[in-house]
Amino acid sequence: MGLGLRWYHFVLWAGFIAIMALMPEFVSKGTLRTIIFANFLAIFAISWDVLSGRTGYISFGHPFLIGIGAYTTAILTKRFDVPVEYAIPTAVIMTMVGGTIMFLPALRIKGSYFALVSLAFMELIYQLVQVIRPDLTGGTRGMSGLVTLTRGAVNGYYLSVTLMIIVALCMWLLMRTRLGTALSAIGMNEESVKGSGLSPTKLKLFAFMTSAFVAGLGGAFYVHYLGSIAPRALFDINFVFTIIVATLIGGASTIVGPMFGAFFLTFLLEYLRPYLPGAERYLIYGVIALLLYMYQPKGLYHIVMTQLDRFKKRADDD
Amino acid sequence: MLEIIIQGILLSGLYALIAVGFTLIFSVGRVLNLAYGSYIMVAGYIYFYFSQLLGLPPIAGLLLAGILGSCMGLLKYNLIVKPLKGDHIAVEISTLILAVVLQSTVILFFGNSAKILLPIIPGVIHIGNATVTFNVLAATVASWLILIGLYLFIKKTHIGRAMMAVSMDAKGASISGVDIDKINMITWGISGFLGAIAGVFFASYTQLSPTMWVAPLIIAIAIVIVGGIGSIIGTLVVAHIIGFMEIISVALISPQLRGVFTMLLIILVLVIRPKGLFGREEL
Numbered sequence: 001m002g003l004g005l006r007w008y009h010f011v012l013w014a015g016f017i018a019i020m021a022l023m024p025e026f027v028s029k030g031t032l033r034t035i036i037f038a039n040f041l042a043i044f045a046i047s048w049d050v051l052s053g054r055t056g057y058i059s060f061g062h063p064f065l066i067g068i069g070a071y072t073t074a075i076l077t078k079r080f081d082v083p084v085e086y087a088i089p090t091a092v093i094m095t096m097v098g099g100t101i102m103f104l105p106a107l108r109i110k111g112s113y114f115a116l117v118s119l120a121f122m123e124l125i126y127q128l129v130q131v132i133r134p135d136l137t138g139g140t141r142g143m144s145g146l147v148t149l150t151r152g153a154v155n156g157y158y159l160s161v162t163l164m165i166i167v168a169l170c171m172w173l174l175m176r177t178r179l180g181t182a183l184s185a186i187g188m189n190e191e192s193v194k195g196s197g198l199s200p201t202k203l204k205l206f207a208f209m210t211s212a213f214v215a216g217l218g219g220a221f222y223v224h225y226l227g228s229i230a231p232r233a234l235f236d237i238n239f240v241f242t243i244i245v246a247t248l249i250g251g252a253s254t255i256v257g258p259m260f261g262a263f264f265l266t267f268l269l270e271y272l273r274p275y276l277p278g279a280e281r282y283l284i285y286g287v288i289a290l291l292l293y294m295y296q297p298k299g300l301y302h303i304v305m306t307q308l309d310r311f312k313k314r315a316d317d318d
Numbered sequence: 319m320l321e322i323i324i325q326g327i328l329l330s331g332l333y334a335l336i337a338v339g340f341t342l343i344f345s346v347g348r349v350l351n352l353a354y355g356s357y358i359m360v361a362g363y364i365y366f367y368f369s370q371l372l373g374l375p376p377i378a379g380l381l382l383a384g385i386l387g388s389c390m391g392l393l394k395y396n397l398i399v400k401p402l403k404g405d406h407i408a409v410e411i412s413t414l415i416l417a418v419v420l421q422s423t424v425i426l427f428f429g430n431s432a433k434i435l436l437p438i439i440p441g442v443i444h445i446g447n448a449t450v451t452f453n454v455l456a457a458t459v460a461s462w463l464i465l466i467g468l469y470l471f472i473k474k475t476h477i478g479r480a481m482m483a484v485s486m487d488a489k490g491a492s493i494s495g496v497d498i499d500k501i502n503m504i505t506w507g508i509s510g511f512l513g514a515i516a517g518v519f520f521a522s523y524t525q526l527s528p529t530m531w532v533a534p535l536i537i538a539i540a541i542v543i544v545g546g547i548g549s550i551i552g553t554l555v556v557a558h559i560i561g562f563m564e565i566i567s568v569a570l571i572s573p574q575l576r577g578v579f580t581m582l583l584i585i586l587v588l589v590i591r592p593k594g595l596f597g598r599e600e601l
Contacts (some may be wrong), residue, residue, distance in 0.1 A: 058407055076432055103583065109592050112350045116539050117588050124581035133461050137601055184538075237532050244411060252542040280426040280526070286419035290412060294401060297408055 003176045013169065019159050026209060028168035029153040036225065037155070037264035039160040043167050043295075045246040045258035050171060051211035052244075053252035055204060056187035057106055061118030062243055063235045065212050067294050068221030070100040071129065074229050075136050077147050084147055092216040099212025101206055110190075119240075126235035142230035149224045156225055163221055164259070167214055172255045174210070179223025184206050184214065227299070238282070245289045260300065321448040321561075322467045323570050328450065331458030332516075332523060336534045337541035337553050338465060339512035345485040346505040346546045349399060349406055353413040354538060355531030356420040359512030360528070362521030363424055364514070366435055376438045380518055387514025388507045395506040400499075415428025417531060424528045432527035438518065457519035466510065468549050481505060485547070533577075540580050544587045546594020556595065559583075 003261050024032060044066060052058045072091035076082040082090075106115045130140045137143070150156040174180055185193045193200050223229050233239070242265065250261025265285065272281040296303055340354045369379030397417065402408045437453035444450075455564065472478035483491035484501050492498050499507040520534055540560060547551030563579050 032466060056407070105589050109588055112410060113588055113592060115407075115410060116350070116543060117585055119536070119539070120581045124585070127574070127576075127578050127581070131572065131578070213588070237414075237417060237438070241414060245415060248411065278425065279430060280422050282418055283422035283426060286415050286422060290419060292416045293400070293408075293412055295414065297405075315536040 001152050003173065005176075017165060020165065020225075021238070023161075024154045024157060032153040032157045033155055034266060034270050035263075036156050036261045039164040040095035040218055040222045040225070041242065041246055041266055042259045043165050044243045045213060045262045046167055046171050046213045046255055047214035047218060048243050049247050049252055049255060049258045050214065051173070052181075053247055053254075053258070054175070054183040054187055055207045057110060057204070057207075058115040059102075059118045059211075060240055060244075061120070061122035062215060062237050063119045064102065064118065065095050065215035066219035066222075067122075067125055067231075069095040069213050069216030070223040070229055070234065071137060073220040074143050074146050074223050077224075078145075079136055084149065087141055087218045088217075088224075091220040092213060095216025095219065096212045099215075101210040102212075103208040106208070107201065112215035121233050122240070124278050126231055129231050129235075134305070136137070137231075138160065138229070138280045142228065142232075142234075144228035145183070146227045146229070147224060148227045149221070160225065162219070167217065168255060168259050171210075171214065175253075175255055179203075179206070200278070217299045220293055227274070245286075245293075247299075249292055249296070249299055250287055251299030254301045256298075257299050264300070320390030320446040322565055324445055324448045324450060326452045326558070326562040326565040328458050328492065329565055330558040331461040332454070332519060333466060333537055333541060333561050334554050334557035335457065335461035335512070337519060337538040337545075338461075338468060339509040339516065339548065340535075340538035341508045341542050341547070341550065342468075342481075342505055342512070343544070344542050345549075346481050347395075347399065348485070348488075348501055348547075349404075349409045349413075349510070350539075351394070352535065353394065353417040353420065354407075354513055355533075355535030356417045357390060357510055358517030358527065358534045359424065360420055360522055360532035361387045361391065361514035362435065362526045363428055365426075365518040365521065366526055368435060370436060380438065380515065383514045383518050384511045386574045387517070388511040391506040391508075391510025391513070394510075395503060399502075399506075414500070417535075421528050421531065424553040430528060432525045435522040435526050438522055447549060451519060453519075453522055455552050460515065460519065463552060464515070465550065468512075469510075472550065475505060477501070477516075481539055497510055536577075537580070540584045542594075543584055544594055546596045549596040551593070552596030 010274055023035065024230045027035075046061065047065070048059060048062050070220065072094040073084070073087040076087040076090060077084060090203050097141025102118065102121060106114055129137050134140075150159050175183070182193065182198055183206075185196075185198075186203055186207075187201055193203070246261040246265050247258040248261070249264060250259065268288070269281055270286060277286070292300070328538055329588055336358065339357070340351065343349065343351045357402070364383040364386050365376075366377045368374045368382050369376050374382075394413070394416070399414050402412065421565070437451060439452040440455045441452040442449055443452065443455070472482060480491065480496045480501050483494065483496055488498055491501075516534070521530065524530065537560065541553055541556045544559070545556035560583070562582055563583070564576050567575050567579055
């Protein structure tokens with residue numbers, strides 16, 4: 001397959017999995033709850049990265065996809081008493097259908113224009129959810145009392161961390177294949193991808209479907225962790241902002257970067273809580289994000305990598 | 319029926335005012351300023367601070383809001399847009415981050431709860447069975463005056479024509495001796511001023527809250543996309559299409575569907591006719 005795997009890749013992943021598995025032994029329940037949120041944010045950020053980080057089709061409407069997944073499973077379990085085992089796969093499939101719908105405009109437009117259409121998609125579904133069949137969706141107030149899959153912080157932690165690691169590992173491997181390279185090439189120059197005899201349309205469709213798959217999975221599990229869903233919190237520009245910033249801070253189109261970006265930001269927000277209890281926290285958070293982004297748009301991953309390279313070079317020179 | 323027409327004209331005037339500053343930046347600088355909504359929000363708060371907390375006359379508050387908005391625009395251009403050197407996606411993302419930063423700054427100073435702005439010009443007038451506040455009427459008149467002024471400025475003055483030239487072809491304009499940087503600065507300044515003025519009127523039309531920047535931003539985006547870039551006439555026409563569409567859907571279908579048709583219109587126009595209804599060939 002030519003994945004280019006080296007021994008240290010295995011060591012790093014195994015080490016990461018081991019640390020995450022042992023985490024509940026060392027940290028408090030409160031911290032575990034924070035990590036759970038970080039895990040879900042990481043899944044959403046990875047989903048965003050697969051689409052926007054790679055192909056350059058910036059999605060400002062990712063909650064559109066996440067919301068389809070979350071609402072489908074919420075409606076199925078709550079209103080039709082469908083067991084979760086069936087509801088979640090259905091939700092994922094529905095999200096992939098949603099991803100295909102979002103893909104249609106990408107056939108004709110790109111760049112800023114696509115970003116705006118995706119934003120329009122999010123606003124559209126936000127308003128539709130409240131109006132169309134409020135008996136199903138719960139209208140403006142959303143739904144509560146949904147089935148939760150786990151009880152207690154430790155179980156919730158294990159479920160979310162397993163899901164996150166599986167998603168991250170699969171996407172990381174997938175992006176190391178030639179398919180991943182082709183997706184990156186779309187972000188660089190769509191014409192030359194066509195010139196190389198590949199079909200940009202098929203590749204783009206694949207990126208949208210994969211992104212939707214991950215977003216739907218994350219959204220469905222997230223709603224069954226929270227046990228409630230509210231349109232105002234879900235289809236919120238601040239939520240888009242958090243996902244995008246997590247990806248960019250970590251390093252777009254690296255999969256590992258968004259994961260750590262999500263952790264970095266979630267913990268940053270948590271540590272700011274004692275000093276700034278309300279939404280003012282976003283001030284510091286946003287300023288840090290803005291400065292980092294202006295300084296190095298490729299993110300922390302890139303900064304770490306260049307430092308490592310420099311270190312290696314120095315070691316070689318000695 | 320009369321009421322729908324009157325309300326439609328008034329709302330459309332406000333929307334045109336909101337969108338025109340955004341059109342300007344998008345046409346000349348070719349960047350999407352996603353922090354445009356925050357001019358509107360911040361200007362609302364600046365006006366609130368000066369005229370309601372400090373008790374200055376409304377017109378002074380309006381001018382101060384405009385001047386500070388214009389400063390914001392210049393700062394934004396020099397600190398964010400220029401260093402990113404025309405990377406459009408990067409500008410979009412950093413202005414989105416900036417919008418959230420400004421939102422939380424406002425929360426820090428004024429709190430999270432919504433505030434009611436006293437009308438800039440108090441009083442009402444009855445036309446048929448429709449009640450029109452002088453406030454909204456003033457916004458519409460101001461909007462028309464500003465649009466006509468801007469149109470003449472762009473068509474007749476040297477700077478305005480230079481702006482047009484930059485919007486059509488920045489490289490060509492630069493070869494012909496236009497200082498692109500200066501033109502961009504002027505554009506950002508004017509756009510900030512217009513955004514701020516629109517913000518004060520919009521805030522008095524709805525209410526003042528830290529999250530109020532999203533709705534006008536989306537309306538501005540919709541108007542610019544559907545109207546097409548580089549067209550003030552397009553902005554005006556589409557502001558009326560969207561304004562009337564909203565009023566009609568509120569009056570005849572359901573108030574909750576207010577924004578749905580706008581979103582559908584954006585998606586449809588972008589997919590079927592990406593250059594907009596009145597725009598030049600682009601993409």
